[in-house]
Amino acid sequence: MTASRSDAHANGGGPVRGYGPGRLAQPFPYWDRRRLMGEWTVEESVQRIVHYKWAEQHLSAAIGGWVATIPELDVKAMLGPHCYQHAWHADLWRQRLPELREKDEARAEPPNDAFIEFMDELTSPEAADATIEKLVGIYRVLVPHLLAVYSYHQRVTSDIVDAPTVRILKFMIDDDIEQLICGEMMVQDLARTAKLRTRAGKWQTHLDVLLVKAGGVAGEETLGGRPRIGMPPRAVLGAALRQRRQAASAASAGGVVAG
Amino acid sequence: MKKLMTTDDLARDERFRRTPVPLDFLMAEEVTVEQVEETMLMLLGNDEMRQTLEQQSAGGGGPNIFRRVRPEEDDAPVFIKSQMHGIFMGEMQALEAAGRSAWDFTDDDELPWKFQFDMARQCWDETRHVETYSALLDHVGCDIGEFAENLFLFEFGCSDDPAERVVGVNRCLEGLALDVFNDTIRFGRSADDDTIWKSVDYVSADEVTHVRFGQVWSKALTADDPERRAKIVNFQRKVDRAFSLGGLRGAYDGANTEQFLPLAIEFRKLAGFTDQDIADVAGAAPKVKGRR
Ligand SMILES: [Fe+2]
Ligand SMILES: [Fe+2]
Numbered sequence: 001m002t003a004s005r006s007d008a009h010a011n012g013g014g015p016v017r018g019y020g021p022g023r024l025a026q027p028f029p030y031w032d033r034r035r036l037m038g039e040w041t042v043e044e045s046v047q048r049i050v051h052y053k054w055a056e057q058h059l060s061a062a063i064g065g066w067v068a069t070i071p072e073l074d075v076k077a078m079l080g081p082h083c084y085q086h087a088w089h090a091d092l093w094r095q096r097l098p099e100l101r102e103k104d105e106a107r108a109e110p111p112n113d114a115f116i117e118f119m120d121e122l123t124s125p126e127a128a129d130a131t132i133e134k135l136v137g138i139y140r141v142l143v144p145h146l147l148a149v150y151s152y153h154q155r156v157t158s159d160i161v162d163a164p165t166v167r168i169l170k171f172m173i174d175d176d177i178e179q180l181i182c183g184e185m186m187v188q189d190l191a192r193t194a195k196l197r198t199r200a201g202k203w204q205t206h207l208d209v210l211l212v213k214a215g216g217v218a219g220e221e222t223l224g225g226r227p228r229i230g231m232p233p234r235a236v237l238g239a240a241l242r243q244r245r246q247a248a249s250a251a252s253a254g255g256v257v258a259g
Numbered sequence: 260m261k262k263l264m265t266t267d268d269l270a271r272d273e274r275f276r277r278t279p280v281p282l283d284f285l286m287a288e289e290v291t292v293e294q295v296e297e298t299m300l301m302l303l304g305n306d307e308m309r310q311t312l313e314q315q316s317a318g319g320g321g322p323n324i325f326r327r328v329r330p331e332e333d334d335a336p337v338f339i340k341s342q343m344h345g346i347f348m349g350e351m352q353a354l355e356a357a358g359r360s361a362w363d364f365t366d367d368d369e370l371p372w373k374f375q376f377d378m379a380r381q382c383w384d385e386t387r388h389v390e391t392y393s394a395l396l397d398h399v400g401c402d403i404g405e406f407a408e409n410l411f412l413f414e415f416g417c418s419d420d421p422a423e424r425v426v427g428v429n430r431c432l433e434g435l436a437l438d439v440f441n442d443t444i445r446f447g448r449s450a451d452d453d454t455i456w457k458s459v460d461y462v463s464a465d466e467v468t469h470v471r472f473g474q475v476w477s478k479a480l481t482a483d484d485p486e487r488r489a490k491i492v493n494f495q496r497k498v499d500r501a502f503s504l505g506g507l508r509g510a511y512d513g514a515n516t517e518q519f520l521p522l523a524i525e526f527r528k529l530a531g532f533t534d535q536d537i538a539d540v541a542g543a544a545p546k547v548k549g550r551r
Binding site: 020021022023024025026027028036037038041042098099100101103158160161162163164 | 464
């Protein structure tokens with residue numbers, strides 16, 4: 001292989017060894033595989049965050065509102081912490097906004113009318129016997145959606161320049177996984193009859209269809225894009241490989257380092 | 260671990276060389292164009308850069324350090340390398356200065372805990388900037404240590420008064436950083452280089468927060484103490500003067516697209532600069548005698 005710039009200099013990922021001032025490292029350990037480039041600009045990040053924040057605020061409010069409408073004490077008690085957790089997520093987003101040059105940290109906006117319609121429907125059950133619909137809306141529809149979207153966001157944004165977002169997403173995802181588990185256990189325990197399971201399934205599909213009409217918590221572009229797994233350069237074979245090897249041996253015979 | 264470290268104590272590996280801090284020049288009321296050129300060469304230059312500037316001088320009209328370099332020009336690679344290396348070093352010193360500000364005042368009972376908290380946050384942010392600029396140095400083909408390090412950033416961040424610390428580092432120095440990043444973002448955009456402008460865009464957003472820390476803390480720490488306030492304002496004038504780089508920065512006008520490093524007025528306002536603050540920075544430069 002030709003001696004490339006990165007082989008010839010410690011700065012470009014050459015071997016890093018030793019202890020003290022002789023260790024010529026980059027400010028990354030050599031096992032670091034984070035990426036500099038992410039999916040969104042600063043402005044695009046802000047735009048997504050104000051949508052997330054709107055959903056978190058509304059979800060938290062609805063969970064709080066439902067506590068008093070639910071007769072099952074174990075369900076009632078489960079909702080309290082989750083009401084807080086979604087408010088806390090909204091607050092983490094509030095704090096992140098000015099760090100991304102957004103002047104108005106109070107900004108919270110639905111992505112489109114269809115998402116408002118979805119949230120209106122999700123938060124519509126009120127009757128004391130509608131516990132199953134309330135739980136399905138939270139734990140089988142919106143929380144799994146947020147988990148998917150937050151995980152996607154965490155994987156495609158830059159883990160270097162947007163690290164504070166990656167970090168707060170970690171807390172939110174952690175909460176949401178726990179909520180998903182608690183909520184699903186509760187649904188399975190409450191809905192022990194065919195009739196209740198059917199109700200649960202029907203309501204879930206109904207809400208899911210509304211959600212897909214909105215595109216998702218951040219609208220049309222909630223998920224998606226082209227795949228871009230980090231890959232080494234294309235294979236060099238045949239004549240190209242021959243030429244490269246000839247050039248390399250000519251360079252080393254001349255004592256010249258390419259680059 | 261002792262408190263209040265000086266620039267001499269900063270730990271570095273073998274790649275780093277230092278140039279002296281030109282304090283007399285930075286503080287002068289009046290400088291000549293020749294002095295500005297000489298100092299800038301010393302601060303930013305390596306052999307490649309010096310050769311480039313000498314060639315420009317030989318072609319008549321003097322070196323072009325007073326004007327903005329465009330991406331398609333022959334000199335663009337060496338200028339962007341020099342600029343990015345300078346910022347890389349600045350970010351490293353900003354990281355060290357933030358860390359020291361978290362440590363140096365733990366015995367100061369008057370100082371609210373939130374100050375230490377903000378400095379700890381800045382310590383994390385500056386680390387990302389060091390990482391980002393190290394990656395960008397690779398991107399433009401520059402090695403760590405290819406240019407000398409100048410310590411004038413840390414020099415102004417060594418004060419034993421936390422209010423002076425945040426004025427020196429957060430207000431003046433990071434205000435200058437906002438201007439530089441604004442410039443780099445434009446450079447990257449006009450070069451169609453997403454890696455440069457999109458990553459510096461995030462760094463610049465972080466910097467707005469830090470400049471805001473500076474504005475908030477310098478006011479909070481001197482609110483009930485007119486004497487200390489006067490001392491801080493005086494210090495601020497000195498540092499604004501020093502960071503005008505001997506008047507090199509020319510017209511301080513955000514709309515200016517020709518001259519070197521205009522003020523990023525919009526970003527500075529977002530960070531809490533008033534019109535008066537901006538006028539103070541713009542008026543801080545010394546008189547520059549000679550051709551421009
Ligand atoms: Fe920085
Ligand atoms: Fe900073």
